[in-house]
Amino acid sequence: MCLVLALCLLLGANALEPQCINYAPNRFEYEHNVLEKLVYLEQFKTDATERIAAQVQQLHTVLGKLLYLEQFKEDASEKISVLEKQLQGPPTHSPLTNSTQSPVTPRSSxxxxxxxxxxxxxxxxxxxxxxxxxxxxxxxxxxxxxxxxxxNDPEYDKYNQNNDENRSxxxxxxxxxxxxxxxxxxxxxxxxxxxxxxxxxxxxxxxxxxxxxxxxxxxxxxxxxxxxxxxxxxxxxxxxxxxxxxxxxxxxxxxxxxxxxxxxxxxxxxxxxxxxxxxxxxxxxxxxxxxx
Ligand SMILES: [Ca+2]
Ligand SMILES: [Ca+2]
Structure with a gap:
């Protein structure tokens, strides 16, 4: 019995397991262990909250950088487009195009x-x-x-079925x-x-x-x-x-x-x-x- 009790005390918090409690009827030690574990859990919660807050802050920072890069990419694309048009020179006119038309004529049907x-x-x-x-x-x-x-499948809005005079x-x-x-x-x-x-x-x-x-x-x-x-x-x-x-x-x-x-x-x-x-x-x- 003493050997089992000593083993339970050595296990610290794990001594709260039910089989150990059955072998450690000392209520003071039991409550002491419970309090120790509660304090430990409270500290763990505080630490975890701080770590999560720090990671959220890091994510905000990364997101801000991504938004900046996206805007930078859009600006660069616009500048590249302008430079490409300048390199191509003025549009050549054909009988099917004029100065008011877009260089790319959309397909119609x-x-x-x-x-x-x-x-x-x-x-x-x-x-x-x-x-x-x-x-x-x-x-x-x-x-x-x-x-x-x-x-073949007509639909009607408002109508009557009289043969009216004033009709086409x-x-x-x-x-x-x-x-x-x-x-x-x-x-x-x-x-x-x-x-x-x-x-x-x-x-x-x-x-x-x-x-x-x-x-x-x-x-x-x-x-x-x-x-x-x-x-x-x-x-x-x-x-x-x-x-x-x-x-x-x-x-x-x-x-x-x-x-x-x-x-x-x-x-x-x-x-x-x-x-x-x-x-x-x-x-x-x-x-x-x-x-x-
Ligand atoms: Ca006929
Ligand atoms: Ca004929």
Whole structure:
């Protein structure tokens, strides 16, 4: 027993372990050890707090130096940029730039309507924005706008479902390609069918519809080609669109409802320069793109 007690006393603070207490019933020594340990812990806490405060101060100092270096780096980069521009000399002007433009022209994109199809051409990297239905004013109404591509998933804000008097009117468009007379032998099977359309995004490109051509000029890429189409010559005009030569019918409908209509466009010589243009010939068209 004495040997165990001596061993516990030699262990100091560790003598507080329960198995030792069982062998050291001296309450004074026990409380003395507890107090000693509390004093030790209090001192340890004070020392630790001081060390943490010192390290926080060091971190603040390092952070301040980092901020200074970051600012120094930014200032140096600006100075280097200015020196590089001075070394390059004044900007050279080309037909596509002028003194008000940035030396680096941001890339732009363009959209076009692919008439007659519910897909976008895959000859270039186009993205379809939406597909829909060709539409416009009624062919007998004088108050109408150009052909437009209405999306298949319309949304409305405020509306009523009365047929009000004071309104502009919108009708779906249909092909007037006069089957079974196949002259020219194009799109005749689509007569009286409704017309699909798609709006296509050409990233980093500009696009152009060229009437009267089946191919693009040098440097341009053909998106699609087709036939120029418009409203019947004695009806209210809606402009011209380029209908894909492989145009399709929308939903197979051929109800002959005659809302907005789409006819081939043929030339009449006179002011129209012939023989480059051909009397009575249906005009072609092509949609071209070029990277800019
Ligand atoms: Ca019709
Ligand atoms: Ca003709």
């Amino acid at each position: 363009s959209t076009y309507v692919h008439w007659g199809m519910n897909t976008c051409p895959n000859v270039t990297a186009t993205t379809m924005v939406y597909s829909g239905q060709a539409a416009g004013g009624h062919h007998l109404h004088t108050g109408s706008g150009e052909y437009i591509c209405l999306p 009117l919108m009708y779906g468009a249909e092909y007037e390609t006069h089957a079974p007379i196949t002259n020219p032998p194009a799109l005749s099977d689509l007569h009286d069918h409704d017309v699909p359309c798609s709006v296509c995004l050409a990233r980093g490109k500009t696009t152009l519809m060229i009437p009267g051509r089946t191919s693009c000029y040098s440097g341009w890429t053909k998106e699609y080609q087709g036939y120029l189409m418009g409203e019947y010559h004695s009806y209210q005009g809606k402009g011209y669109v380029c209908m894909d030569k492989n145009a399709e019918a929308l939903n197979g409908t051929d109800a002959d409802l005659n809302g907005a209509l789409l006819y081939f466009v043929e030339g009449r010589c006179g002011n129209l320069q012939c023989p480059q243009y051909l009397e009575g010939a249906e005009l072609a068209c092509v949609v071209c793109s070029i990277t800019i």
